[in-house]
Amino acid sequence: MRILHTMLRVGDLERSVNFYTQVLGMRELSRQDYPAGEFTLVFLGYGEKSQATVLELTYNWGVAEYELGTAFGHIAIEVPDVYAACEKMRAAGGTIIREAGPMNAGSTIIAFLVDPDGYQIELIGQKP
Known part of the structure; x- marks a missing residue:
């Protein structure tokens, strides 16, 4: 599966x-x-x-927006360098809602951006 x-x-x-x-x-x-x-x-x-x-x-067709609710969290995407990815995505028009840095309870580097419909995307740094 x-x-x-x-x-x-x-x-x-x-x-x-x-x-x-x-x-x-x-x-x-x-x-x-x-x-x-x-x-x-x-x-x-x-x-x-x-x-x-x-x-x-x-x-x-014909539905312009949705109420997202509170159950869905986010989509996670692994990137080689979270800081560089944020700059590249911001330059391409992306909206960063949590700047790159260590996660709250650990050392993994993460950031969040939001898509045009309000869905959150987490960027996670590759593990060495």
């Missing part, structure tokens, strides 16, 4: 695709419209769906 994907509902599909490709450096892997259900699915990731866990963005 393996985790295939995580699905996020988004209010503006192109804005979200641009964020995940331009700010986070993912590739758009596939896109499919479902006219009978009035939704579009876009899969993005750093590797192919057959080899890696990917992100599924679901756009329900």
